[in-house]
Amino acid sequence: MSRLIRAVIDTRALRHNLARIRERTGRARVMAVVKANAYGHGLVPTALALSDADAFAVARLEEGLTLRAAGITQPIVLLEGVFTAAQLLEAARHGFDLVVHDALQLELLEEMSAAHRFVVWIKIDTGMNRLGFTAREFAAALSRVQRLQPAPLEIRLLTHLACADERDNVVTREQLTRFRAATSGLDYRVSIANSAGIFGQVQLNCDWVRPGLALYGASPFADGTGSALGLEPVMTLETSVIALRHVARGERVGYGGTWSAPRDAAIAIVAAGYGDGLPRSLPGGTPVLVNGARAPLVGRVSMDMIAVDVTELGETHVGTPAILWGRALPVEEVARHALTIPYELLCSVSQRVPLELR
Numbered sequence: 118m119s120r121l122i123r124a125v126i127d128t129r130a131l132r133h134n135l136a137r138i139r140e141r142t143g144r145a146r147v148m149a150v151v152k153a154n155a156y157g158h159g160l161v162p163t164a165l166a167l168s169d170a171d172a173f174a175v176a177r178l179e180e181g182l183t184l185r186a187a188g189i190t191q192p193i194v195l196l197e198g199v200f201t202a203a204q205l206l207e208a209a210r211h212g213f214d215l216v217v218h219d220a221l222q223l224e225l226l227e228e229m230s231a232a233h234r235f236v237v238w239i240k241i242d243t244g245m246n247r248l249g250f251t252a253r254e255f256a257a258a259l260s261r262v263q264r265l266q267p268a269p270l271e272i273r274l275l276t277h278l279a280c281a282d283e284r285d286n287v288v289t290r291e292q293l294t295r296f297r298a299a300t301s302g303l304d305y306r307v308s309i310a311n312s313a314g315i316f317g318q319v320q321l322n323c324d325w326v327r328p329g330l331a332l333y334g335a336s337p338f339a340d341g342t343g344s345a346l347g348l349e350p351v352m353t354l355e356t357s358v359i360a361l362r363h364v365a366r367g368e369r370v371g372y373g374g375t376w377s378a379p380r381d382a383a384i385a386i387v388a389a390g391y392g393d394g395l396p397r398s399l400p401g402g403t404p405v406l407v408n409g410a411r412a413p414l415v416g417r418v419s420m421d422m423i424a425v426d427v428t429e430l431g432e433t434h435v436g437t438p439a440i441l442w443g444r445a446l447p448v449e450e451v452a453r454h455a456l457t458i459p460y461e462l463l464c465s466v467s468q469r470v471p472l473e474l475r
């Protein structure tokens with residue numbers, strides 16, 4: 118019998134997606150976003166596969182430390198910066214680049230900058246209202262960074278787009294206008310685009326791009342899939358059928374008996390559940406590939422199992438392979454059934470699911 122659930126990671130597809138992003142962004146440098154365990158794909162193996170990236174970006178200090186411990190030598194950007202003096206010293210020790218998005222972080226740098234000269238990315242809030250200095254606060258923040266002693270290795274500027282996943286959304290243009298107004302006349306390298314910014318309609322000229330999802334081959338847009346953007350899915354979440362039963366019309370399946378067979382049915386029990394990171398809310402009708410053919414999930418998702426109606430399929434038996442998402446079943450499609458986004462499905466793949474590099 119084939120093995121149970123595993124996430125097969127196609128490292129060639131990762132490299133293809135990076136090359137596709139470079140093709141799309143011309144001379145921009147690429148900061149590969151590998152936070153949240155590289156969106157579930159494995160932090161270290163992903164970074165090793167993306168050895169061609171100009172830098173890596175993570176959300177937390179610990180993620181950066183893991184990369185350095187694995188021998189990653191490229192620049193590593195802490196997208197949320199540091200919050201304590203101890204973290205700042207750690208960041209210095211490992212040569213991380215810092216995002217600075219609020220006054221407390223400025224104070225830390227002013228107090229501790231003798232420890233190290235950082236590449237400092239000043240974050241400007243152009244409308245997301247999450248992190249960053251507002252356009253009004255920015256000039257003062259910049260001059261404080263410019264006055265640091267010793268001077269930063271380099272000052273760079275970034276902002277983050279709130280609505281780039283909706284193509285040609287007017288908010289994106291407004292954010293861009295605000296960013297240009299705040300930074301006009303300044304000669305610093307800038308970064309604006311995430312995956313949606315890279316593949317969206319609005320032309321964003323930046324020195325650095327920050328793709329996350331696109332590297333993993335999925336589309337950030339609500340419609341369509343990564344392959345329409347020239348990307349290749351990196352993760353295939355594979356498992357197999359561990360039991361098969363035949364239920365008579367009217368019989369119920371699973372916790373709560375929420376599904377009853379509309380006709381005599383063949384039900385495959387597949388080894389994948391919310392303990393592996395599938396949302397428990399995944400509704401009946403969500404497609405699962407059984408032996409390469411789509412079949413609908415029925416009843417509730419259990420911790421370790423789901424039930425799939427395979428009545429319409431040919432021969433199914435214990436050990437038949439099943440795929441939750443991958444090349445032949447885009448994670449974007451599953452996300453639409455789950456009323457979520459591919460980001461959440463990919464990040465949620467749990468610790469107990471082994472990664473298998475290919």
Ligand SMILES: *Cc1c(COP(=O)(O)O)cnc(C)c1O
Pocket residue numbers: 150152196277310311312313327328329330331337
């Ligand atoms: C996560 C993140 C990204 C990557 O976003 P994608 O939509 O996955 O491309 C880029 N920039 C910042 C600041 C982020 O937090």
